[in-house]
């Protein structure tokens with residue numbers, strides 16, 4: 090499903106109203122009906138509802154909702170943030186209609202709250218807000234957050250801006266956000282997402298072709314649009330599913346290379362080999378019996394002198410991952426740079442593998458690589474602070490992927506995948522069970538496995554993130570979010586892989 094920014098949403102609205110001719114009042118009526126329906130289905134007490142409405146169209150949605158809630162039999166009070174004389178257009182029209190209804194109307198700043206409300210509806214600002222709220226609006230939003238009732242935001246929690254995932258200032262903290270037509274950026278991407286609660290999307294009659302006309306470029310991957318896995322031909326053999334290589338390990342971090350390799354084999358690569366510093370080879374031989382190993386050099390970490398042998402070994406393989414547990418020794422960094430320069434193989438680069446890379450190295454990875462940094466690793470790559478990356482994820486990933494022709498998987502509680510044509514995929518799978526060393530190694534193994542099995546880079550990245558996240562969700566439901574180890578994830582990869590086969 091597309092994720093829109095506020096400008097795209099406004100253009101899709103405009104297209105629907107002006108080009109197709111659906112009146113804006115109809116859209117507002119549909120929005121209010123949709124929100125009322127969601128309120129009706131909420132499993133919370135809803136005898137007394139307060140709607141706080143601003144002067145724009147978001148306020149108009151709230152004013153119209155007041156009428157719908159009255160019709161549904163709820164006791165509802167409306168608190169306006171502006172004098173009614175300031176209303177215009179559809180909000181004014183709906184305000185005038187509401188005069189015929191026995192709904193009490195107050196001023197949000199001047200009048201005291203009359204009741205303890207079961208539900209507080211925030212329709213103060215929607216996609217029209219572009220700067221932080223200040224003064225009396227800021228105080229009002231603070232006050233609403235302190236109220237005990239269940240909180241519903243219309244379209245967006247007031248105080249968030251529709252074109253960024255950053256939290257730009259004080260904002261309403263919703264339990265449920267009901268948005269129109271499509272989710273917007275702040276609904277789906279942290280840190281703004283944290284303020285939205287559960288996000289419900291209401292169809293207000295904006296057709297798909299109106300959405301397509303605004304050229305969306307951000308998509309959320311969900312159960313409904315993830316591509317299913319193909320069943321294997323009955324006469325297939327291991328040669329059909331590639332030979333994947335995991336280059337990793339150093340003294341103290343051998344496990345990272347082993348976990349990545351095991352994930353890779355488990356997800357279906359035809360052959361998997363761990364390339365490991367020779368002093369650690371026994372661990373690889375004994376640790377993963379189904380995986381082969383190639384001992385490199387003579388020490389317990391990779392050095393530039395090992396690059397020639399390793400390059401020769403990997404050159405006829407299908408894909409190589411570089412990084413898990415490699416360490417950051419200068420000689421290891423030189424080794425990695427030489428491998429990148431000396432091969433044309435598809436590469437998946439993670440963790441320590443990314444540490445010493447510069448512009449020159451990234452240029453050599455064009456159209457043959459996937460990188461999987463977490464926020465801190467990506468911040469170093471693009472020379473920004475962690476904070477700057479968190480608040481500008483979409484732009485930074487898009488810029489990097491299009492400039493270098495590299496698929497970028499930016500990992501965090503949400504994961505953003507940027508592909509070289511400028512499209513962004515957002516995945517909200519996973520649980521805090523994954524906030525544990527080694528989850529990233531499992532992801533590297535999964536992505537490498539799917540590249541080996543001839544999936545596109547985009548699909549390989551999507552499958553890796555999806556399967557890791559969904560496996561964590563399954564296990565968190567059964568156990569808890571603390572005691573799950575990466576080995577447990579690897580053992581249970583089959584559950585979600587089965588799901589991806591279903592109906593195929």
Ligand SMILES: NC(=O)C1=CN([C@@H]2O[C@H](COP(=O)(O)OP(=O)(O)OC[C@H]3O[C@@H](n4cnc5c(N)ncnc54)[C@H](O)[C@@H]3O)[C@@H](O)[C@H]2O)[C@@H](O)CC1
Nearest residue numbers: 102113116117145146147214215216217218220221222244
């Ligand atoms: N036809 C449409 O355009 C539809 C719009 N809808 C609703 O309309 C909303 C967008 O409406 P608008 O574009 O009128 O915008 P909003 O209603 O989000 O807010 C705009 C109003 O807030 C004021 N404002 C903005 N930033 C402020 C700040 N920091 N401090 C104080 N005041 C500030 C503006 O001057 C303006 O009066 C959507 O979020 C959605 O709820 C829905 O009814 C669906 C149909």
Ligand SMILES: Nc1ncnc2c1ncn2[C@@H]1O[C@H](COP(=O)(O)OP(=O)(O)O)[C@@H](O)[C@H]1O
Nearest residue numbers: 500501502519520521523524526527528529530
């Ligand atoms: N709270 C969370 N919710 C969902 N996914 C998470 C969460 N925390 C971590 N993850 C996922 O776990 C993985 C962690 O990777 P990474 O930080 O590289 O760990 P490591 O290097 O220790 O293996 C990423 O795929 C990330 O998206």
Ligand SMILES: [K+]
Nearest residue numbers: 211214245247
């Ligand atoms: K709102």
